[in-house]
Amino acid sequence: MPEITRLANEAARLFTQTQVKTGEGAELLLYALLEKGLQIPQVLSKMSLKTSTEMQYHGADGVHAKLLDNGDLAVYWGEAKLYESVAKAMTDCMDSIEPYLTGTAHEQDVFLIRHYVDAGNAEVTARLLEYFNDKSILSANVEMRGACLIGFVHENYPSLPREEASVKAELDEVLSSWAKSTKTRLENRSLTKHAIEVFFFPMPSVEEFRKAIKAELRIEVKS
Template sequence: MTNDDDPSASNTQTPLIEVVQRLVRGGWDEVESSLVTYGDPIALDGTRSTVRCHLLRSDPLGTPRLKTLAQQLANQIVNYCIPRTDIEKVSQLSPDRQVPEITRLANEAARLFTQTQVKTGEGAELLLYALLEKGLEIPQVLSKMSLKTSTEMQYHGADGVHAKLLENGDLAVYWGEAKLYESVAKAMTDCMDSIAPYLTGMAHEQDVFLIRHYADTGNAEVTARLLEYFNDSSLLSASVEMRGACLIGFVHDNYPSLPRDEAAVRAELDVALASWAESTKKRLENRSLTAHAIEVFFFPMPSVKDFRDAVKSELRIDVKP
């Protein structure tokens, strides 16, 4: 592998904004056959937040491709769970050694997911990772799954940590929160309640500590350059902007068959999306979050339980009745 082929390769002369952008792995084509992006992003007036909506793509019989999405998410677990340095070490092996090592990493990653909890949110967290990394090209800079001390517990703190360099040189850190509820209102409320402390400076200290000690770009030099933003003695520490990313998953009745029936259901979906966006705006205002940039993803689904079970099944986790 040459230096140009390595997305994390760098030297002190390479602009850091380019280096961080190279950390993005994969693209939207990896999930596009199971997801439909509905409508254009909605910039919420009076805020810096954007609302987006994704739904399950359906087959010709109108069946949502939930199993396909679960398979595609399961295919991401090595990149999602395993530190980049460990993956980079495998990439340096000969081809005949890489396959068993990749298999070993996949098995290790699968074992990090909770095995016994019925209402785990880890499938939603994995989906949020995919939406940020593959949809918005904002790379994950800290694999919190690899830091779990018990496979029967979900990790504490933010559900994801992503970052990108802005054109002005600031580092935008995205704290992720993913919520799954039957009710969209409950999912919105819980998600905003969870993300607020990270944006207002009341809850991110522990996760910043984890970044300082466990951030991993797969390249020691790149990691060191990025960590300058988290060194309080560095001028760069004054150029960190805390942002948010929220996945709001919930049950939507009379689930549409998309994209085939989009024209027939557009009016109904437009009304629903406008209502979700307005409700999001009110929650942001009530929590004094209008000045913070937040990416809000709405993910209506036929069944929250079926989504959880489908992801667990692909990870070979026993599904409880």
């Protein structure tokens, strides 16, 4: 238990301590959804590479990967956006992820992968690195994919407790609209040929979400 507590405190200190409008909570949620929900492991932890806790890291919000049945490596470039408006969150997320899928913006992140990738096992890590070695034939077998978490304020967020069936019906209806808007943005950026996981995360308040994350991390929120 003391070791677990030490690691938890050490991890919490990596988050920005004084910035109010931070997207790190959304990035943490995206990590959990990919790592635990879809079983797509993280291959690069950029949080541990930060040189200042008062700076948010740049580049992709997450780098995950998994081997496909055909032997190719699917690399998921993650972007998490948190806005009051769902339209703004969608647009910003697609703008941010576009360069990674088209191969025009991931050079620095690939550099970090080559030097800091950790699959939790030395043999697996060495094998993984072959996919990022230009001299290896495996480097041609990399498929770029995306993962987007779109967090936003939903005006009609249901007040609980509510009957589950009615809430689900309302969400199914509005989800169809969000999915259609996302598809349009992907088509406008010629990204429909890429596999992209999209998570919609409606909430009653972005500000309260940020406060809740900091409270869980035991970071004092100063007004």
